Amino acid sequence: MLDRSTTTMSYHASRRDPETGPPQYRTRTVFEDATPEMVRDFFWDDDFRPKWDNKLAYSSTIEECLTTGNMVVHWIRKFPFFCSDREYIIGRRIWESGRSYYCVTKGVSAPIPRQDEPKRVDLYFSSWFIRAVESGKNDGQLTACEVLLFHYEDMGIPYEIAKLGVRQGMWGVVKKIEPSLRAYQKARFLGEPISRPAYMAHINTKVNPELVQAIKVAPDSTETDKTAIASKPAVGIFPKVLLVGGAIVLACSLNRGLLSKAVIVSAAGRLADMRKKMTRTRTDEDLVNA
Incomplete structure (x- = not known):
């Protein structure tokens, strides 16, 4: 679907169409000069996310566990004018294995009444594998960070229209991620306090x-x-x-x-x-x- 790169980021995206169910996407992103922990926090940080994901109109935490890091979050995402916005109830948790992170998120149920608008998305799965990899500078140093994403969801619109929308909008979203990550790194370096969602990313199962x-x-x-x-x-x-x-x-x-x-x-x-x-x-x- 897409293969783009800059001097500090590379991105590759593929799609497969199962016999039943929504399209499934797999992406591989490599950020130069970034640690797995920083990238993990970045993607988990719902407070910071609107700075690069302008489709996220609202987010809140419904439930959290300070022992496991489990969270249930409530999202509302903006959709084009011809569709109503979409509501998500997402359960998520992180597992760590030797500074590699398995970040699992999935649509779950919660005692929040359904509304006609925004329309709730029930079928949702989006998960990352994050690890340090060798830099593209070929210096033998593990100073880059690789993110493998697997994602699918049923947004309640025809799959062909959904695929067209994803294809047309993908690079517009992706190209905002890298400069936002650098701003996030800088803020953390300057000692800005981490948000509650980012703090929860530090609580995971070893x-x-x-x-x-x-x-x-x-x-x-x-x-x-x-x-x-x-x-x-x-x-x-x-x-x-x-x-x-x-x-x-x-x-x-x-x-x-x-x-x-x-x-x-x-x-x-x-x-x-x-x-x-x-x-x-x-x-x-x-x-x-x-």
Whole structure:
């Protein structure tokens, strides 16, 4: 869909259209001279987000857990004039494994009455894997930060129209992220206090990196078949880290039910099914090209 870069950022976006359900997007962004922790806070910071995401009209925290970092947030996003705005109730949580961060967000239910407008979006999944990577300067230093995003949602409009809107507006949004991140870095360097959402990003579940490796190599036979599938090598546009991320979530207890195990099993299963379909597609292409 899109492949752009600047001197301090690179961005690549892909889309796949499943047989049923909304379009699914995978993006890879690399920021030079940024730490995973700073980027994690930046994307979690709903107070700062309107400075680069002008579609976010309103945000508030419904519920939070100071033990796990679980949050339920309420968003209202602006849509074009021919659509009503959209309302989101989002559960979110972060897992850390050796300074790599699995940031999971998903539409959940909450005791907030529905209204005719804004229209509520129930099917929503948007998650990041954030880690340090080698700089594009080829100096061997892990001074850049990679962000892998997997996202889909049913906005309640025809999928073809939604795809057109995303394609037309994607770079306009993305190009605002990098200068906003630099402003965010500068503010933190100057000692500005962090917001409550950014503070909550510091409360996360620690996962031993050895557990991550164990999940990749030999998943526990007591887990679901979905976990076993997720541990196999990934191909195509859906990277292995996202499948492993689903397995990590399965391996951890989820307090207070903000993101239920059933939800994460389902998400990990969908990722694994995508991987299998991509494998078949790649094989068919190889046969055609042979």
